[in-house]
Amino acid sequence: MEERLQEILGEVRRAGGRVVALTGAGISAESGIPTFRGAEGYWVVGSRNYMPQEMATHAMFQRRPDEVWRWYLYRFGVCHLAQPNAGHRALVALDRALGDRFHLVTQNIDGLHLRAGATPQRTSCIHGEAAWVRCADGCGAGRLPLPDLGPRDARTPFSAEDRRALTCPGCGGWLRPHVLWFDECYDEENYRMDTALRAAGRADLLLVVGTSGATNLPMQIGELAWRRGIALVDVNPEENPFSELCARAPRGFFARGAACARLPEIVAALTGAP
Ligand SMILES: [Zn+2]
CATH class of the missing domain: 3.30.1600.10 (SIR2/SIRT2 'Small Domain')
Structure with missing residues (x-):
């Protein structure tokens, strides 16, 4: 792993920081969706x-x-x-290790995070299920x-x-x-918008995985993290609006690559697992 990424993750781990993971279609695409x-x-x-x-x-x-x-x-x-992949399983390991210091915000409706074992109370499916x-x-x-x-x-x-x-x-x-349909608005009752924003407002690290920020709430979460100056890591094979935010953040890092390839070591660095 890149030294700078190791440093950023190590700081969050030693401080017992809160982590929000924000996932999009990229992680599901690795399961063939x-x-x-x-x-x-x-x-x-x-x-x-x-x-x-x-x-x-x-x-x-x-x-x-x-x-x-x-x-x-x-x-x-x-x-x-489709079946959950190593990226989903790594995030479940993070959920288990961090407990209430973890929250998952996903744009994916496929249920793969939950089928992999994500804790429902700590999972906000902002585009539904x-x-x-x-x-x-x-x-x-x-x-x-x-x-x-x-x-x-x-x-x-x-x-x-x-x-x-x-x-x-x-x-x-x-x-x-x-x-959630394209001509509808995010809300708390169905899509847990407030829960997702509240989690991002308390996080010490935003870990973005496989999303290009095409929709408005994920980008709002990214910008909130950037304004708060928290650690910001983007996992994606391609540059995207979140990797640009990482480039402008003092503790930002663009971890180029697939979720299955990058998440297991990122999670290990956050949990101190060997
Ligand atoms: Zn009815």
Whole structure:
């Protein structure tokens, strides 16, 4: 490991500092989950191709709930088949070692952190979770597990059985995926925005992994860390807005590389594990 990185992590460890990890699509990509932002996210409805930025919206759900659901059931199926990797497991080791001094903020809806063993109370899924659904009208029926509708691919049609399974038991309307859409705002109730910001406001180290900061709350967390002058480490194969923040931070470090390659040694340096 680079000497400067070792120094930064060693200081945090000796001070018994608090750590917030912020993870994005990059760590899931290492488990084989596509980002769904580029060409692989296209979805065909009738004769038109839709971009994820059009599909993942409340506006689209109001027009074509069946098609939005068909797209999500396919995507959720991909998530379900993926397995946590060495990056997820390293962060679980950090969670266990630091206890309440650790908080994980993830943009990933795939549930891989939790399946790897992350503590739910210390994990904020700021873009929601594939594992849950909720009433699209907010009737108060609460959060329900995603029904198991069998294996799907991109061509699986939306069936009457799907429709029944995705009916709100409270009001008879549609259930919706428990995910934040592009035309919606972060909140605490569903997406733990305040919890995530509070954790970042108390942290001594922000460890950013595999995110390019395309959405607003992750960037807000990065800028908050930078303004507070805390240690800032960015793990990413590519330069990105967080690596730029690291370059401008006195205790910043851009650890170029994949999460699976870099996180185990970073976590070992933070926990003092051999
Ligand atoms: Zn309802």
